[in-house]
Amino acid sequence: MGAKVITVTSGKGGVGKTTTTANLAVALASLGYKVTCMDSDIGLRNLDVVLGLENRIVYDLVDVVEGRCRIRQAMIKDKKFPELYLIPAAQTRDKSAVSPSDMIRLCEELKPEMDWIIIDSPAGIERGFKNAIAPADVILVITNPEVSAVRDADRIIGLIEAEQKGPAHLIINRLNPALVKKGDMLTAEDVVNLLAVDLLGIVPEDENVVASTNRGTPIVLDAHSKAGQAFMNIAKRLNGEEIPLMNLEGKGNIFSIFGKRTK
């Protein structure tokens, strides 16, 4: 069997790739799976701080690739889940320090020991992106409901198809129901129709995400947070469970579901 490799990418920066990677990794670990997440954003690493593991780094991805340590030595064990690991990116090198075949080799080595490998891709369409998608079984494209993020997502989806790594699965992050209601934000339905790909989940904008990132404890651990629930649902869908899109008040349309909280 071996692990399934999930790559999280977006094209545009700042749409929530690292937040999504961290939350899906924690969610799958909380469901009892063995998970390794890997930061492939060499030179601009951040998955370590989002997971709250920045003080434990000894070795990184480039150290493994260049043979300065074994892969196990670069795997940082999470504070809460004993079978959740992080392989951090190197901070002082650039994307050319790793090749797509290095990424495939590392994942092959990890697969027998893991259930899930989740790779956080850098923004952009260059080497770092190619490294991140090379070993992927499934690619998740993160976007926000706004013009530049949707345009870049479309470009990335086209490149994923060109690399025969498709079909990509879409996550719409930071959807603001109040803005949608006012007519000042694209609806999830608009985004799905424009991009013409499968929708894996919608994560509503949630100010608690900022606080959870400040603390280095992913929001998915907060059962009261809408964003946390959305990430947990996405993790379960990845795992093959049929979980409907969150049902909030609306006009009976699954896409107009983010009305009022029902609590």
Added chain:
Amino acid sequence: MSGFVDKLLNKPSSADTARQRLQLVLIHDRANLPPGQIDLMKEELIRVISKYVVIDRAKAEIAVENEGREQRLTINIPLVAENRRF
């Protein structure tokens, strides 16, 4: 609030505008065909086709259409019926 005012003035919402702009941008991005080049291509096609048949230039249309993520160039050029002319 802006949504309410827009409705009163019968103005499209900013989300409507974003959707329409993105529809066009994505068509041109996917085909790597900027809007100006479509116009140039239309002129050139009309010139070539006019060498062989009489066409209604004013009604000639050329557009890129989507079917999922597939794209198709559609050209619609009405012919002028020659046997009805003296």
